Amino acid sequence: MKILTIIGARPQFIKAAIVSHRIKEDSTGIQEIILHTGQHYDSNMSQVFFEQMDLPKPHYNLEIGNLSHGAMTGRMLESIEEIIKKTMPQYVMVYGDTNSTLAGALAASKLHIPVIHVESGLRSFNMEMPEEINRILTDQISNVLFCPTDQAISNLKNEGFENKNWIKIIKNGDVMFDASIYFADYALPPSFNVPSKFVLATLHRAENTDDKNRLKEIVEAFNEINTQIPVIIPLHPRTKKLLDEFQIPVHFFTCEPLGYFQMLYMLKNASLVMTDSGGLQKEAFFFQKPCVTLRDQTEWVELIDSGYNILAKAAREDILFKYSTMINKKFYFSHDSLYGDGKASEVIVNFLKTHS
Incomplete structure (x- = not known):
């Protein structure tokens, strides 16, 4: 075969x-x-x-x-x-x-x-x-x-x-759920010091990064959140290039893209996940972390319906409101055979x- x-x-x-x-x-x-x-x-x-x-x-x-x-x-x-x-x-x-x-x-x-x-x-x-x-x-x-x-x-x-x-x-x-179970014990800390509480964020989708106004709104929201709790973003090379090109100031911690085991460590220890990634929405759930998805729609609708995830528009005030909603909410995670x-x-x- x-x-x-x-x-x-x-x-x-x-x-x-x-x-x-x-x-x-x-x-x-x-x-x-x-x-x-x-x-x-x-x-x-x-x-x-x-x-x-x-x-x-x-x-x-x-x-x-x-x-x-x-x-x-x-x-x-x-x-x-x-x-x-x-x-x-x-x-x-x-x-x-x-x-x-x-x-x-x-x-x-x-x-x-x-x-x-x-x-x-x-x-x-x-x-x-x-x-x-x-x-x-x-x-x-x-x-x-x-x-x-x-x-x-x-x-x-x-x-x-x-x-x-x-x-x-x-x-x-x-199969991502399988992987999270199989590789969970292999989690490795990254090379930088990780605070006890932080927001793990990623940003890479063209709909967010290629539009200067959308990217600016999202980054300004991250800058504001960072005054309350550290925001850590493993930065996609393309996103980094566009931030430099558009001259958008960043006031939160960025690093190079992390390996899978380092990302598992970050997921295990994060207080909240904010992302426009499809996969990371699920991985947040697998590791019992609330998530704010920086998109107008998501293919993982069961996470929205179950309340573990919430959509945020590419607008500073909406992102801040959704962040506040999820960071202060009490969650009782149950996998409920969703995946x-x-x-x-x-x-x-x-x-x-x-x-x-």
Whole structure:
């Protein structure tokens, strides 16, 4: 049984790592070939994850990053197609909603190789997000859809996927939850002193960073919050570049992107998480931390419905109000099977074993 796993961004490294561990532990003769597109090209955003999580070294690294969406996806599609022809896997497995996801699914489907989409069925219902376009198109051309939540299943049903008898829809839970359980004991402190109470924040989505006014409003809110409690932001290289370009003053602590184990340490010790990342919203919940999501919509609606997460517009006053709401609220966390039982990766491996 040969599968080609295509990854290119931080959340995909984490998800693929836990599935790869399960494949190795199972010892069923599944041969996994890993292709890294290079979408996250900075070593702190990429290589450190392979090293820390013992993710097998990629068999192929396309080193395609730092391009426009069209150029990136097109170059990935061309290169992935050649590697599929060379390796001839039984399945191509893609994760999430990045350009790497869509390029991998497109290349495989055009060559009539079945596509497995892990983290399928998510919808933010905002077509201005490139991630929304990627996830919708990937679902449409995939053959096996592994869904993390009941809402994801419901989204697919509403789009008529139940009537497509060539597609398998499987609720397996969230592989990120598996990873948080598996790697929790490996948490490492970063190289700087971490205060006893702090807000952990990240900011990278184009909708927030590329618009000078939105970025300015968010940063001004962080500056204000930092007068009450330290705000710590591992700064995405692209965000750093835009802050410098727009000359927006920063009065909170920033650092280079952290490895996964350092981020686990920060999550374990944070008082609150503020982010525009999809993955970090869930990771905050896994480690029982309230979250303010700096977006108008989120694909993880169950966290909003359960009260563990709240949306904030890119407006200083709204961010400050939502911060105050969540930092002062008492939470009683219960996983309530929102994201499965921590065995999502095992479901994937069992599928591969029975469909070889």
